[in-house]
């Protein structure tokens with residue numbers, strides 16, 4: 050008997066936003082997924098609510114806020130892909146409660162961010178942003194005042210993860226002395242040294258570069274009080290998230306000449322599109338490099354991200370694997386060539402696995418393989434079964450109390 054419960058690939062709809070790279074489309078096409086709605090820009094919230102109703106997969110970057118309210122309209126949604134590192138723009142818990150894994154690309158743009166920051170360090174240490182602005186205005190101030198080589202200077206990195214540690218290595222290759230602060234104990238690369246307090250880092254380094262994720266604990270990490278702890282004449286760089294720095298306090302420190310300059314790529318409020326003007330108290334400073342959240346925007350990064358996240362979509366859709374999902378129990382699965390594969394996502398409550406297994410006993414269906422992972426909230430069990438007809442089986446599994454969703458793979 051043919052299986053009537055899994056969805057034909059041509060009916061599985063992908064909604065891709067914010068101009069994700071062509072590689073993503075290529076990966077999906079190669080895997081047989083052709084039902085793709087592609088947008089170069091982010092959608093307005095109302096447009097998104099409409100578009101997401103029919104989508105099984107959605108791909109986005111940092112401009113799309115996938116709030117719990119918007120997810121309420123996403124009744125067919127199977128998975129979310131952030132074509133970037135940050136996942137703070139997605140209501141992760143709400144997605145998990147609906148049984149929707151969220152994938153991202155945790156490494157693909159990290160080198161691009163580290164290279165941008167390195168360039169900014171070199172430019173700010175030589176006063177190039179201000180010199181460039183002055184010459185554009187017709188002013189000719191040939192001077193070495195306040196202009197320095199980076200060799201022998203102290204770089205302080207806040208957050209020694211994928212980006213911070215790469216920056217550490219390339220900065221050392223220019224002769225910089227690297228120190229870092231991280232809430233976790235981290236293996237220092239090269240000659241870098243971990244310091245035990247943020248205050249120590251801020252007050253002793255010539256350049257501070259922020260590389261922490263957006264979390265409740267990193268909100269306003271660089272508050273007015275912390276900005277006041279920066280070494281006089283130092284440089285502050287933020288290519289992490291806009292919520293991490295108190296921009297008004299930074300503007301005040303620049304106004305008073307307490308710090309030498311800054312480079313800011315991310316802002317508390319970023320324009321939703323190119324049509325919206327960018328407002329910031331930092332716009333007036335020649336010694337501040339302002340960029341429109343382009344730390345990860347290189348051809349290389351975007352190509353890699355397109356391939357990586359689309360491949361995670363394909364793997365989840367074809368095979369059920371949730372490896373590297375950020376909000377979901379991670380299951381890495383072998384291929385299921387002959388058996389039928391059933392995915393069951395449920396609230397993590399005592400006894401539910403027994404009830405699932407009882408369905409197979411009652412139906413006299415042999416389980417060829419079973420994979421289970423749980424987290425505090427949900428359980429994800431994948432069952433390979435030796436049966437041709439899974440229609441009744443799926444209905445019975447769906448009716449178990451505590452089930453969030455169940456499906457049979459194509």
Ligand SMILES: NC(=O)C1=CN([C@@H]2O[C@H](COP(=O)(O)OP(=O)(O)OC[C@H]3O[C@@H](n4cnc5c(N)ncnc54)[C@H](O)[C@@H]3O)[C@@H](O)[C@H]2O)C=CC1
Nearest residue numbers: 134135208209210211212231232260261262288289344345
């Ligand atoms: N400007 C841009 O276009 C881009 C920005 N990003 C941002 O950069 C962030 C960092 O990226 P990765 O290095 O890949 O992340 P990661 O997760 O590899 O590293 C983050 C590090 O920060 C540390 N950390 C967390 N809270 C901290 C705190 N309160 N104080 C000190 N350290 C803390 C963690 O222990 C970890 O070592 C991302 O979360 C993202 O928001 C990432 C890519 C592009």
Ligand SMILES: O=C(O)CCC(=O)C(=O)O
Nearest residue numbers: 110111133134135345346
């Ligand atoms: O490229 C983007 O849209 C966002 C990059 C970013 O901030 C990230 O990867 O977390």
